[in-house]
Amino acid sequence: MEAQEKTILEKHGEIAKAGFEALQHKVIEQKACCYCGSCIAICPKQCISLGEDTPQLSGDCNKCGICYLACPRTFLPVTPIQQWLFNTKDIPPLGNHIRAECAGSTSEEILAEAPDGGVVTTLFTYLLESGAMDAVITTGKQHPDGYCYHPKPRIVTDPKSLLECMDKKYDPNPLLTVLGEAADFEKVAFAGLACHVQALRKLQYAAHAYRELFPALAGAADKLTRTIKLVVGIGDIGRFGRGKIDTLLQEYGASGEAEVARHVEERITADFVFTLHSGKEIRIPQYAVIKYPQPFCFLCNDFNGYASDLTVDRSEFQQFNTVMLRNTKAAEIFDACLAENRLQTRELPDEGRDFLEGMVSMLEGFTDYDLYGYEHYLKNGEFKIDDSMQQMFGNQENRRLRGLPENMLMELLKKYPQYGFCINKRRELGYENPEQF
Ligand SMILES: Cc1cc2nc3c(=O)[nH]c(=O)nc-3n(C[C@H](O)[C@H](O)[C@H](O)COP(=O)(O)OP(=O)(O)OC[C@H]3O[C@@H](n4cnc5c(N)ncnc54)[C@H](O)[C@@H]3O)c2cc1C
Ligand code: SF4
Ligand code: SF4
Ligand code: SF4
Incomplete structure (x- = not known):
């Protein structure tokens, strides 16, 4: 140390x-x-x-x-954790990885429920069916019938139950609460958003690195996490304030989630499309969706779980994901799914990098521009979205970045105008910031 x-x-x-x-x-x-x-x-x-x-x-x-x-x-301890996992202090764009793929499930059953390519569910199905894992930690719904955005942390041992855990649940998710229960199994896989991956890896790191300095923490962390053998990160730029999906639905004429039969996030426009049980469709444009951000996400500068074994993001193609394989263990599991025809791949678009590199310096200077009205939130408890932000998100038709560059752009947006601004503003207003080193 x-x-x-x-x-x-x-x-x-x-x-x-x-x-x-x-x-x-x-x-x-x-x-x-x-x-x-x-x-x-x-x-x-x-x-x-x-x-x-x-x-x-x-x-x-x-x-x-x-x-x-x-x-x-x-x-x-972001850097020590990278050093421990990847033998380097650096975190390149989209995190350390040995391969990137554009992949989707081949299972009709999975694709029928998947928000994107169903890669997470396909990998977990393979792990449980092959006996490579005894259990997986994943996120189900609080209201199992129909659409539900309220997460329920779950431990799943039966592959069929994975189908009940698909789709995005947007409310805050206390996923690590099930760690104690999962410790009873021998080999467990875990899927969570970047903040869950950070929390889990901190425990796993503490279990060995802090044995001398904080022995009680190290012992407790080891007991909770020693059976976790695979960590899947789920890409995420930021979420909604608690309960805000219902608020949005009400603004657009529905009473709330109980009226919704199906929800999809469209590619390119990124509009939220809710199909009600009545058959009526409610389309909420992304500039309307972003006005209710989750405050704790502004303190998050990790786009896709840089400390995971593999990360699954969405891709520009409906029914496909972008997958970052970070080590050989993850690549072997992915390849086994390809060999058994559970997953299929297609070309991963990579054009637009030059344009993106040109934007990097611009975005780095973006930390003093309050896109979401975060200062207003710190002072008054509510966000006030800048008009230019709404225009930017209202003009998605002209978006040209595809594949990896698109994910990198989201990563940059999260790091500079969101996290960068938030950290500086909080410091200025006398708030304490989490310490990253
Ligand atoms: C809340 C949320 C926000 C996202 N935002 C972005 C984004 O901004 N940009 C981007 O590229 N990708 C984002 N994604 C990731 C992406 O859209 C897909 O969900 C992901 O790639 C997995 O897709 P899949 O088709 O493999 O689905 P599946 O095979 O169905 O896997 C989805 C997995 O997500 C888990 N999950 C659902 N809700 C939660 C939750 N609240 N907390 C933890 N795990 C959960 C499910 O349990 C399941 O394991 C987000 C995902 C979630 C869950
Ligand atoms: S962020 Fe900290 S305080 Fe909040 S739930 Fe996680 S461990 Fe607890
Ligand atoms: S200090 Fe120890 S006993 Fe007290 S709440 Fe925290 S973990 Fe529990
Ligand atoms: S943006 Fe960060 S803090 Fe917010 S839900 Fe996603 S990973 Fe967690």
Whole structure:
């Protein structure tokens, strides 16, 4: 461990001595909690429970500080984790990877439910059917019949049940709360958004790297995560505020999710199209969708789970995903699915990189432009989207970037105008920021 990392850790070790109070003051009250569920899973006294928007203390805290030290929003050893996983400190565009593919499922059953190419479900089906894994950690729905955007963390052992866990659930998802239960299995695969991957990898890293400095954390983290053998990241530029899908539906004439039979996010326009049980179609343009962002996503600069074994993003083709294979283990699983004809691939568009490289310097300077009205949110509790942002998203027809460059553009948007602006503004207004090193 480098001296700088040790100094940072010792500082946080001191703060952690306040127990849950430290988490409350330094993360929850600072509007930084991403609702990952890690603190709930790891508390040895099981005295943290899920509150409406954040975890809450629901028993006697012994001030062991494990929850604070485990939380990905107190400090996140991004570089040490990359070094551990990929033997390099660098994170290139879209993260370290050995191959990128444009792939989709060949299963009609999976494609009928998939938001995109159904790659995650196809890989998980293969892993369970082949016996390579005993269980997978994934995300089901709270209301199983029909459309539902409320996530329910699940452990699945039967491939058929994976079909119930498809589609995007947009509300905050405390996925790591099921880690304790998953530890009873021998070989487990995990799929989550970048914040879930960060939280999980921090635990796995702490389990060996912090054995001397924080032995209680290391022991608890090892117990929770040692059976997790494959980590799948799901690409995500940002989500919606809690309950805001219903708000949007109501603005466009429906009562809420119960009226919806099917939802798709269209390629190119990125419009949200909801088909109601009555057959009526509600089309919500992307510039309307982006006005209700999730505040905790502004503190997230990871587009697709840079610390995963493989990442699955959407692609510009309906029924296909962009897949970043980050190591040989992931590539072998992917290739086994190709060999068994469970997955198919097509050309991954890569044109437009020159244009993108030209945009990089422009976007780097974009950190003082408040696209979403984040400052307004910090001061008044509500976002105020800039008109130019609406125009930009309202003009998707002219978008020319495809394939990997399109994903890189989303990554850049997330890093500079979102995260970059947010971190600077918070500092200026006296908020604490999660420490990344
Ligand atoms: C909430 C959300 C936002 C996304 N935003 C983007 C984006 O901005 N840009 C982009 O390129 N791609 C985004 N994606 C990823 C992408 O669109 C596909 O969902 C992903 O590529 C997997 O597609 P699939 O066809 O393989 O689906 P599937 O095989 O159905 O797999 C989808 C997986 O996502 C899981 N999942 C669903 N909701 C959640 C949730 N709330 N938390 C954790 N896991 C969940 C499911 O359990 C399932 O394992 C997002 C995904 C989600 C879930
Ligand atoms: S993990 Fe420790 S400090 Fe945190 S709430 Fe539980 S008992 Fe308290
Ligand atoms: S970010 Fe995760 S670990 Fe931290 S307080 Fe929120 S739910 Fe708990
Ligand atoms: S943008 Fe980041 S914090 Fe928000 S849901 Fe996605 S991965 Fe989590």
